[in-house]
Amino acid sequence: MKYIDGFRDPAVAAGLRARLDAVAAGLQAWNRPVNIMEVCGSHTMAIARYGIRDILPKNVTLISGPGCPVCVTPTSYIDIAITLAERGAIVVSFGDMIAVPGSSSSLAGCRARGGTVEIGYSPMRAIELAEAHPEREVVFLAIGFETTTAPVVAMLELAIRRGLRNLSLLTAFKRVPPALTALLSDPEIRIDAFLCPAHVSAIIGADAYKPFVETWKVPCVVAGFEPLDILYGILGILEQAARGEAAVANLYARVVTAQGNVHAQSLMAKYLEPVDAAWRGIGVIPASGLGLRPEFADYDAGRRHGVVVGLGAENPACACGEVLKGKQRPPDCPLFGAACTPDHPVGPCMVSSEGTCAAYFKYIVN
Amino acid sequence: MSEQTIQLGHGGGGLLSRDLIQREIVSRFGDGALKGLPDGATLPVPAGRAMVFTTDSFVVQPLEFPGGNIGDLAVHGTVNDLAVCGARPRWLSLALILEEGLPMTTLRRVLDSVKKAADDCGVAVVTGDTKVVAHGQCDGMYVNTAGIGELMDGFELGVGRVAAGDPILVSGPVGDHGMAVLAAREGIRITHGVTSDTGPVHRLVQGVREWAPHIRFMRDPTRGGLASVLNEVVEGQATGILLRETDLPFSAGAKAAAEMLGVDLLQVASEGRMILVCAPPVSEAILKVWRGMPEGRGAVKIGEVTATKGRVILETITGGRRLVDVPRGELLPRIC
Numbered sequence: 001m002k003y004i005d006g007f008r009d010p011a012v013a014a015g016l017r018a019r020l021d022a023v024a025a026g027l028q029a030w031n032r033p034v035n036i037m038e039v040c041g042s043h044t045m046a047i048a049r050y051g052i053r054d055i056l057p058k059n060v061t062l063i064s065g066p067g068c069p070v071c072v073t074p075t076s077y078i079d080i081a082i083t084l085a086e087r088g089a090i091v092v093s094f095g096d097m098i099a100v101p102g103s104s105s106s107l108a109g110c111r112a113r114g115g116t117v118e119i120g121y122s123p124m125r126a127i128e129l130a131e132a133h134p135e136r137e138v139v140f141l142a143i144g145f146e147t148t149t150a151p152v153v154a155m156l157e158l159a160i161r162r163g164l165r166n167l168s169l170l171t172a173f174k175r176v177p178p179a180l181t182a183l184l185s186d187p188e189i190r191i192d193a194f195l196c197p198a199h200v201s202a203i204i205g206a207d208a209y210k211p212f213v214e215t216w217k218v219p220c221v222v223a224g225f226e227p228l229d230i231l232y233g234i235l236g237i238l239e240q241a242a243r244g245e246a247a248v249a250n251l252y253a254r255v256v257t258a259q260g261n262v263h264a265q266s267l268m269a270k271y272l273e274p275v276d277a278a279w280r281g282i283g284v285i286p287a288s289g290l291g292l293r294p295e296f297a298d299y300d301a302g303r304r305h306g307v308v309v310g311l312g313a314e315n316p317a318c319a320c321g322e323v324l325k326g327k328q329r330p331p332d333c334p335l336f337g338a339a340c341t342p343d344h345p346v347g348p349c350m351v352s353s354e355g356t357c358a359a360y361f362k363y364i365v366n
Numbered sequence: 367m368s369e370q371t372i373q374l375g376h377g378g379g380g381l382l383s384r385d386l387i388q389r390e391i392v393s394r395f396g397d398g399a400l401k402g403l404p405d406g407a408t409l410p411v412p413a414g415r416a417m418v419f420t421t422d423s424f425v426v427q428p429l430e431f432p433g434g435n436i437g438d439l440a441v442h443g444t445v446n447d448l449a450v451c452g453a454r455p456r457w458l459s460l461a462l463i464l465e466e467g468l469p470m471t472t473l474r475r476v477l478d479s480v481k482k483a484a485d486d487c488g489v490a491v492v493t494g495d496t497k498v499v500a501h502g503q504c505d506g507m508y509v510n511t512a513g514i515g516e517l518m519d520g521f522e523l524g525v526g527r528v529a530a531g532d533p534i535l536v537s538g539p540v541g542d543h544g545m546a547v548l549a550a551r552e553g554i555r556i557t558h559g560v561t562s563d564t565g566p567v568h569r570l571v572q573g574v575r576e577w578a579p580h581i582r583f584m585r586d587p588t589r590g591g592l593a594s595v596l597n598e599v600v601e602g603q604a605t606g607i608l609l610r611e612t613d614l615p616f617s618a619g620a621k622a623a624a625e626m627l628g629v630d631l632l633q634v635a636s637e638g639r640m641i642l643v644c645a646p647p648v649s650e651a652i653l654k655v656w657r658g659m660p661e662g663r664g665a666v667k668i669g670e671v672t673a674t675k676g677r678v679i680l681e682t683i684t685g686g687r688r689l690v691d692v693p694r695g696e697l698l699p700r701i702c
Contacts, residue, residue, distance in 0.1 A: 004625060008683050010612050010684075010685075013684045013685065014685065017684070048688060049682070049688060050686060051680075051681070051684060051687045053686070054686035055684055055686040227684050342694055362691050363689050363691070364688065365687050365688060365689055
């Protein structure tokens with residue numbers, strides 16, 4: 001536990017706070033807040049859990065980004081997964097997806113009505129089930145950012161090697177860099193810097209943020225998920241801002257390298273290719289997803305079962321889209337805390353344990 | 367084979383039943399009120415004394431876990447409920463629901479633990495019941511205990527008496543029981559791993575009796591952990607609670623397991639700890655007494671009551687503040 005406690009040391013936190021205050025004081029001349037987007041849902045959760053928003057200098061604003069894969073998965077994806085389970089397939093999913101509302105039901109509801117919906121802690125669960133039930137179709141709900149994509153593809157490779165014919169992926173993989181481009185291109189959103197995700201960066205590498213630094217001149221700082229990591233990451237951003245610089249800084253070097261996990265990258269490239277993808281609440285972002293290459297169409301649940309994931313119906317009052325883009329804070333949504341709670345989520349940002357609304361509901365004091 | 371596992375006939379009321387009761391129950395608990403197996407226990411209640419009565423059922427999986435089993439857990443759970451009401455535990459009932467096929471050796475280990483824990487707590491098992499259900503209709507065994515205790519003088523407990531400025535004390539590291547059970551269930555093996563804290567708190571209560579009028583509230587943080595109990599204290603009240611993360615006592619093993627499983631230890635059950643809210647002047651004396659007892663040596667102050675209406679707030683290691691919410695429904699099923 002020393003390894004963890006070292007990244008939660010109150011004395012070091014106090015020292016970092018003092019430095020944050022000092023650097024932020026020098027940024028008063030901006031006459032507006034420095035807007036930092038934390039892209040990743042795990043950062044959003046850690047920031048809320050450690051009360052970090054509460055201690056930041058007044059002229060520093062944290063905006064929660066779209067980095068929760070469950071939150072950005074479109075309603076129609078849930079609907080299709082339910083349809084496949086109703087047609088008799090064994091649907092295998094990570095636990096977070098189970099309670100997410102589709103347009104009329106959730107996978108939990110489908111399971112209660114007799115559909116086979118299995119929760120897997122590892123993608124390998126899909127292989128176990130496909131081998132145990134050769135007479136049934138097994139569909140793995142393949143959602144996630146690069147961090148999750150890599151192990152799912154590793155599972156697919158193993159399934160192909162073992163000659164499994166009854167296993168397919170319903171893909172809704174998302175890529176972080178195209179989403180950042182879309183956010184930076186939106187004239188309604190002002191982002192001064194990115195606090196870049198920790199584990200996604202372990203796969204794609206810190207160098208993946210270089211284009212943003214070069215084209216958009218926004219500092220990109222990779223930070224870990226511990227509270228001191230986050231404070232240190234924000235300090236790194238403010239120091240760049242104070243110097244008028246924009247650079248990629250990897251402050252999570254104990255896990256992330258410049259190149260990332262090259263083996264995972266080549267495995268993903270072997271099986272997957274960029275596709276346009278629908279982000280719940282945001283819309284379609286070009287080349288922001290990964291789909292199976294045509295030569296692996298047999299393993300594509302969409303092609304195999306003749307289903308296409310579109311955007312699906314949303315509750316018009318739900319502000320998840322604005323929240324995911326950082327345009328609104330969760331309490332600004334009329335449904336937040338009233339019609340939409342973790343027990344009865346309307347929007348995806350509330351149902352996922354890493355969703356921005358869930359983080360606000362659970363932890364935020366004011 | 368009949369000697370090795372529980373059969374449906376063991377609950378049928380016939381010879382097998384009688385044999386089981388004689389060999390396993392009477393042999394352990396047959397003195398006192400249980401002698402001769404009457405249909406009910408006759409108890410000598412002191413004249414003019416208020417009595418406290420409680421019951422709890424235990425369905426923990428696995429039945430045996432590091433630090434205890436369903437037997438001592440069932441004794442401690444009920445003894446502790448009596449104790450935090452300000453009562454001196456006296457008598458227990460013990461009802462067993464056994465699944466056909468349960469190894470007799472498991473039953474014996476559990477009953478040995480019941481006996482040992484009851485003796486340690488100074489309570490007598492005075493009545494009971496045994497039923498057997500078919501294979502697949504229960505998970506090995508379920509246990510129910512009900513308990514009766516004598517209310518001690520001077521205690522006047524209630525959330526309504528809690529006032530801003532009152533310190534919040536806890537008798538030791540919290541969350542070990544829930545994490546031990548969960549780690550055992552998930553097959554997580556950690557070197558120097560987490561052991562259940564299952565144990566009695568009645569001595570802790572008796573040890574601080576002299577300050578009874580100054581004690582406002584006592585509770586054992588079982589299901590839902592500290593988070594649930596503290597939210598109950600302030601719910602609907604004009605008061606709130608401020609905790610300091612740096613003061614929260616957690617064992618290294620529980621922290622490691624919670625980290626791996628992504629669990630918030632504030633929401634995890636203990637089965638041998640208690641929370642106490644008292645008037646400020648007596649808190650140091652209470653902590654001193656507790657720290658001198660084996661079950662209270664890790665006692666600390668974790669925060670205090672504030673005037674923030676109805677909310678439990680944690681000051682984290684960063685100095686920032688966040689809400690301490692009650693756990694949602696899905697957390698850690700069947701830990702007690």
